[in-house]
Amino acid sequence: MSTANDASDTNSEKTNHIPGIYNYCDRWCERCPFTSRCLNFEMSEEKFGDLENTDITNEVFWQRLSETFAETLGMLKEMAAEKGIDLDSIELEDDDDFERRFEDPAVVHIISHMAKSYIAMVDEWFDSHVYIFEEDHPEFKAAVAADSAQSPPDEDTITLIDSAEVIRWYQHQMYVKLRRALHSFHDEKTDDELDGYPKDSDGSAKVSLIGMDRSISAWGKIITFFPEAEEAILSIIAHLERLRRRTETEFPDARAFVRPGFDE
Numbered sequence: 001m002s003t004a005n006d007a008s009d010t011n012s013e014k015t016n017h018i019p020g021i022y023n024y025c026d027r028w029c030e031r032c033p034f035t036s037r038c039l040n041f042e043m044s045e046e047k048f049g050d051l052e053n054t055d056i057t058n059e060v061f062w063q064r065l066s067e068t069f070a071e072t073l074g075m076l077k078e079m080a081a082e083k084g085i086d087l088d089s090i091e092l093e094d095d096d097d098f099e100r101r102f103e104d105p106a107v108v109h110i111i112s113h114m115a116k117s118y119i120a121m122v123d124e125w126f127d128s129h130v131y132i133f134e135e136d137h138p139e140f141k142a143a144v145a146a147d148s149a150q151s152p153p154d155e156d157t158i159t160l161i162d163s164a165e166v167i168r169w170y171q172h173q174m175y176v177k178l179r180r181a182l183h184s185f186h187d188e189k190t191d192d193e194l195d196g197y198p199k200d201s202d203g204s205a206k207v208s209l210i211g212m213d214r215s216i217s218a219w220g221k222i223i224t225f226f227p228e229a230e231e232a233i234l235s236i237i238a239h240l241e242r243l244r245r246r247t248e249t250e251f252p253d254a255r256a257f258v259r260p261g262f263d264e
Contacts, residue, residue, distance in 0.1 A: 017042075018261035024203040025262070026211065028169055033059035034261050065158050065166065065217045072220025076241060079234050109182050111250055114243045115175035115208075121236050122171045126164075129229070158218075160225045166218035170211035174243075177208035181251060198257060205251035206259065212244040 022040040025032065035041045035054060185201035219237050223230050248254065258264060 021259075021261035024207055024257075024259040026170070026173060026207055031058050031061065031169075033062065037261065061158070061162070062214070065162075065214060065221070068158075068217045068220040069213060072216050072223075072237060073241065075220065075223070075230075076234055076237050079231070080238070109178075109250075111243060111246050112175065112178055112182060114239070114246065115178050118236075118239060118243060119171055119175060121239060122167060125232065125236060126168075129226075158221050160222070163218040163221040163225075167215055167222075170215045174208045174211040174215070177204045177211070178247065181205040181208065181254075185251070199253070202251055202254045202257040203259060205247060205254035206257045209244060209247055209254055212240055212247070216240055216244070 016037055017039040018034065018037045021034055021038050025034075025038075029035055029038075029041050032038070032041070033056070035058075181201045181204035184199065184204060188199055188201055216237055219233050219240070223233050226233075
């Protein structure tokens with residue numbers, strides 16, 4: 001018996017649509033480089049602009065943001081070195097009792113706990129710095145002016161507002177995707193038919209990991225606008241980096257999961 005997805009995928013074969021591309025995306029259509037090839041997007045939009053040009057612009061946006069990832073992690077390691085902290089061996093807690101709290105499947109998993117803690121950290125930081133994003137605030141004006149001076153007017157750049165939007169978009173989604181990954185992983189353990197096939201847990205975890213990567217890069221951009229907040233921001237990045245490492249340990253095959261369209 002055919003399903004709705006089967007019908008959609010069959011229709012996709014007759015068009016330029018990528019079958020199933022919407023299954024492991026981050027739902028941020030405005031920033032997606034594949035809207036012109038997504039049947040779900042087409043069905044939800046009444047009017048279309050020049051989707052292909054929009055897709056190219058979005059692809060450039062994510063490429064530019066990703067360029068700050070290694071630089072941001074470098075800043076984090078420098079700060080850790082100054083404080084005598086080894087990030088390569090750091091753990092959330094050294095207490096074995098803390099780790100054992102999360103061994104029972106009925107109890108929230110440690111990475112889920114950490115993702116939820118990150119949500120609170122982001123809210124606290126933005127609540128404490130809400131004035132920064134007021135257009136008439138001196139710090140906001142200075143940040144925008146400095147950014148404009150450093151970049152040619154015709155060059156695509158990642159702005160302060162862009163960075164904040166990235167952080168806010170993935171803030172809750174990472175937690176949601178990790179919860180789905182953990183639930184799927186629990187179900188997959190009893191499903192022998194999945195052996196050798198791509199797993200939903202890995203796909204969901206990968207979407208969350210991408211959110212972590214992009215959020216780390218966005219926080220790195222925020223630092224360039226407000227260097228006086230560097231230590232507070234790097235503390236948030238450190239928490240996110242620990243979450244990223246733990247997620248990769250929990251789902252070692254997640255990075256290798258091939259999402260339709262995005263990773264092909």
